[in-house]
Amino acid sequence: MAQTGNIKGVITDENGIYVPGASVFLEGTQKGAISDFDGKFTLVNVTPATYTLKVSFLGYNDASKEVVVTAEETTIINLSLNPKNMELDEVQVTAYGLGGTAKALNAQKNNLNITNVVSTDQIGKFPDANIGDAVKRIPGITMQVDQGEARNIIVRGLSPQLNSVTLNGSRIPSAEGDNRNVQMDLIPSDMIQTIEVNKAVTPDMDADAMGGSVNLITRTAPQGFRLSATAGSGVNFITDKPIWNGSVLVGDRSQDGKFGWMVSATINDNDFGSDNIEAEWTDEFEYNTGVQDVEGEDILEEVAVDPYPNVFENRTYLVQRVRRSFAANLDYQINANNNIYLKSMYNWRDDRENRFRLEHEILDGEDIGSDDFTITNGYPTRFPVEVKRQSKGGVNNSRNKNRRLEDQRMQNYSLGGDHLFGSLKVDWMASYAKASEERLDERYAEFESEYIISNGTDSEFPVFTPIDAADTAPANFDYGEISNENQYTEEEDVNFFVNFELPADFFGKGDGNVKFGARGRFKSKNRDNNYFEYDFEDDFPTLDVVPTRDITDPDFLAGSQYAAGMFATEEWLGNLNLDPTQGEDKPEEYAPGNFDVNEDVFAAYVMVNQKLADNFSILAGLRLENTKLESKGNRVNYIEEDEDAGIEEAIEIEAVAENNTYTNILPGIHLKYDVSRSTVLRFAWTNTLARPNYVDLIPRAEYVNEDDEIYLGNPDLNPTKSMNFDLMAEHYFQSVGILSGGLFYKKINDFIYTYQTETTTDIYGPGTEGYEVYQPLNGDDASIFGAEVSLQRQLDFLPGFLRNMSIYLNYTYLTSSADGIRNEDGDERDDLDLPNTAPNMFNGSLGYSDKKFSARLSANFSDAYIDEIGGNAFEDRYYDKQFFLDLNASYAINQNLRVYADLNNITNQPLRYYQGVSNRTMQAEYYSLRCTFGIKYDLFKK
Numbered sequence: 001m002a003q004t005g006n007i008k009g010v011i012t013d014e015n016g017i018y019v020p021g022a023s024v025f026l027e028g029t030q031k032g033a034i035s036d037f038d039g040k041f042t043l044v045n046v047t048p049a050t051y052t053l054k055v056s057f058l059g060y061n062d063a064s065k066e067v068v069v070t071a072e073e074t075t076i077i078n079l080s081l082n083p084k085n086m087e088l089d090e091v092q093v094t095a096y097g098l099g100g101t102a103k104a105l106n107a108q109k110n111n112l113n114i115t116n117v118v119s120t121d122q123i124g125k126f127p128d129a130n131i132g133d134a135v136k137r138i139p140g141i142t143m144q145v146d147q148g149e150a151r152n153i154i155v156r157g158l159s160p161q162l163n164s165v166t167l168n169g170s171r172i173p174s175a176e177g178d179n180r181n182v183q184m185d186l187i188p189s190d191m192i193q194t195i196e197v198n199k200a201v202t203p204d205m206d207a208d209a210m211g212g213s214v215n216l217i218t219r220t221a222p223q224g225f226r227l228s229a230t231a232g233s234g235v236n237f238i239t240d241k242p243i244w245n246g247s248v249l250v251g252d253r254s255q256d257g258k259f260g261w262m263v264s265a266t267i268n269d270n271d272f273g274s275d276n277i278e279a280e281w282t283d284e285f286e287y288n289t290g291v292q293d294v295e296g297e298d299i300l301e302e303v304a305v306d307p308y309p310n311v312f313e314n315r316t317y318l319v320q321r322v323r324r325s326f327a328a329n330l331d332y333q334i335n336a337n338n339n340i341y342l343k344s345m346y347n348w349r350d351d352r353e354n355r356f357r358l359e360h361e362i363l364d365g366e367d368i369g370s371d372d373f374t375i376t377n378g379y380p381t382r383f384p385v386e387v388k389r390q391s392k393g394g395v396n397n398s399r400n401k402n403r404r405l406e407d408q409r410m411q412n413y414s415l416g417g418d419h420l421f422g423s424l425k426v427d428w429m430a431s432y433a434k435a436s437e438e439r440l441d442e443r444y445a446e447f448e449s450e451y452i453i454s455n456g457t458d459s460e461f462p463v464f465t466p467i468d469a470a471d472t473a474p475a476n477f478d479y480g481e482i483s484n485e486n487q488y489t490e491e492e493d494v495n496f497f498v499n500f501e502l503p504a505d506f507f508g509k510g511d512g513n514v515k516f517g518a519r520g521r522f523k524s525k526n527r528d529n530n531y532f533e534y535d536f537e538d539d540f541p542t543l544d545v546v547p548t549r550d551i552t553d554p555d556f557l558a559g560s561q562y563a564a565g566m567f568a569t570e571e572w573l574g575n576l577n578l579d580p581t582q583g584e585d586k587p588e589e590y591a592p593g594n595f596d597v598n599e600d601v602f603a604a605y606v607m608v609n610q611k612l613a614d615n616f617s618i619l620a621g622l623r624l625e626n627t628k629l630e631s632k633g634n635r636v637n638y639i640e641e642d643e644d645a646g647i648e649e650a651i652e653i654e655a656v657a658e659n660n661t662y663t664n665i666l667p668g669i670h671l672k673y674d675v676s677r678s679t680v681l682r683f684a685w686t687n688t689l690a691r692p693n694y695v696d697l698i699p700r701a702e703y704v705n706e707d708d709e710i711y712l713g714n715p716d717l718n719p720t721k722s723m724n725f726d727l728m729a730e731h732y733f734q735s736v737g738i739l740s741g742g743l744f745y746k747k748i749n750d751f752i753y754t755y756q757t758e759t760t761t762d763i764y765g766p767g768t769e770g771y772e773v774y775q776p777l778n779g780d781d782a783s784i785f786g787a788e789v790s791l792q793r794q795l796d797f798l799p800g801f802l803r804n805m806s807i808y809l810n811y812t813y814l815t816s817s818a819d820g821i822r823n824e825d826g827d828e829r830d831d832l833d834l835p836n837t838a839p840n841m842f843n844g845s846l847g848y849s850d851k852k853f854s855a856r857l858s859a860n861f862s863d864a865y866i867d868e869i870g871g872n873a874f875e876d877r878y879y880d881k882q883f884f885l886d887l888n889a890s891y892a893i894n895q896n897l898r899v900y901a902d903l904n905n906i907t908n909q910p911l912r913y914y915q916g917v918s919n920r921t922m923q924a925e926y927y928s929l930r931c932t933f934g935i936k937y938d939l940f941k942k
Contacts, residue, residue, distance in 0.1 A: 155211030221260025232934020638765025737793025780820025
């Protein structure tokens, strides 16, 4: 064979920032490559000669450079691109304005698979403090919120645990105790350079990404010195408390260009809260007739009624979230053929919370007589209730500050390398990641009473009003309970992968390759909780003998008609001496939820990337994944009293364990056809899977006696599998923009849902008749069909200042069906969509940007969808539609200094669930408006 050489290089922009997705080719040959997210490219098997290397990049001027290739050597070449500023006449386009958009769209355009790419500059155009809020603006994605921040990601209608989230290609572990959800609001957007959403995964990616795979790419050491800093403040209008935030990033490269480093840190302190109402609905009502049967049991009578709330709560949350993040990235170019890197990130969030809950629950059945209630036109309008006033807090110390402290941490450390051995490319990475959630000394104090209420008839805003206002006096509330709980959840991931790539041109149409590799992922997860109750009835017999505060707020966002009243203060609760040796251990409250899980996944793949014609490419491959899972948990057994045998009623904790092993073979094909330099057609056929939640696989039993509920595990669950078809067309504008549209279809087998039924006997122990039982089961099959359209472009064709306008629009439509779901009677239901499939999703923004000033008005909409399947249609829970409106603006004082201001949640959009029909509120939680402002500084030196 003739001796050949190689070419390696790095492409940057005018500021020395890496350019991903650039097209690189050697004139007079069929050799070409695409730069990666670090701007790097490699050409192998190049015949020794002198060439002109050309680089093209949407929105930038083409660049070219002469390169001499020597046999058995690797030639290093660096190129810098300049934006096409002059072509837009009066419009001043800078890297801050369109550079980030151009990089994202070029990467998206040149990927073989179907992706959406968002750069850090695009993220900066929206007022999004965390990655969850930034991701929700991508087509086909909606987010579930927690306290007003986007937390759980839904991709193309598939639940959060059915999607994978990686950091630089390494899996992010989950601190959630009972699922695989990754908490997207834990990661500040300042720490991420690029978000890549792969909606059609390739064989070299993890297969457990049924909806998609979200890869978060951190910033890499620059080609020259860079300093970036942000300082800001703001206010939460719900509490009028301040917001503080700041970030700094510093990076440089050694004089010889071999060693690069970057460190960054960010902090955000947000003191806010939420106003919340919650209800449970029933269509059953029974009362005590006052007559006894022959066995001396009370005879109960059922009354036909319309649906009404039998439980209603007012909740006031006071929350402080302090989010800190640190990152350090290093890389070293050993020589022309070998490079190693170290990437690290540490995220730490303190979530402090006080909650004041006023709960009303109807006293029906044997506790209510025929004179105790009123039913008007089939609707209960007056009845007695059990009332509870509960204060939630934490111990009084410098960390908890009388609040429940949720200490969440996520850390990731990755060591990797890129190597070139002749024409063989090798890359590898080993990583360690850990996520944890610790909640120590979480305290509840509850006082109880009973009185008669009138029930409002507005189902969207139900309200319970005491008939006699004097009943709400603290002296009428007796001691209920005081409890102290400790919770700890931890997940560790050890990952290793190695990829090999060889040039191969089977059809003589230009560069192609064969890629193969292996991956090992070793996960361990455990949850360790405890729970103690304390008897302080003699010390605090009624609420009036403890320090109290009035939580009633005339500006309560759910409505001024909701009067919360008096509650025990968080300071009093925090100062109580709750010694575990003096409390009553309640293992039935926590033991069923404790578990230890080890999950090992071994994977291998091979794939071929070839050109079938000059403008037609195929990527085809096969992935093999073997999963081995070992789980340990607990089952609660109730021992029934037997006086004759001398057996007392007791609770027995039984340790249980289960092993699961399965193997999946997952083929895939991706086709890409370049209609022109600006228009691309794509097709993909892929196969993916989703592993069951760990807690669902353990043969456990969890009793929630307070709510008459039992939760069971199911070790016989199968993983969910999906066959996916995608068709996408994209047209890229020279003025840096895109018009795209596509269709997708998913055929899903063995999806998992929670089966709900009601016990008719004491099968699960004494007193469990009438309990609601929840257990995960495999459904038969489901399908999702969807369509996406997206438009993003600068309106440079308009006259005058209107040329500075830009639009960003995308819309996703989904329809789904699910078979094999059974109701509480065991009958199959045919009226259900697949849970979490929002029929309509929309993002839109209108922006303006000139030489100094930029502003953007952004909208985000997601339709209502079924969130949790009940025992029947009446009990189904829906996540209501959401419409967010945000505004942000900035002004450049000079090339390096910029001031900004953001307004979030202008619509005061609540988090809302409803039961069965849209006007029947289960939960409505309001967060109000948030305003932030500050200053940003950026310094680049090439």
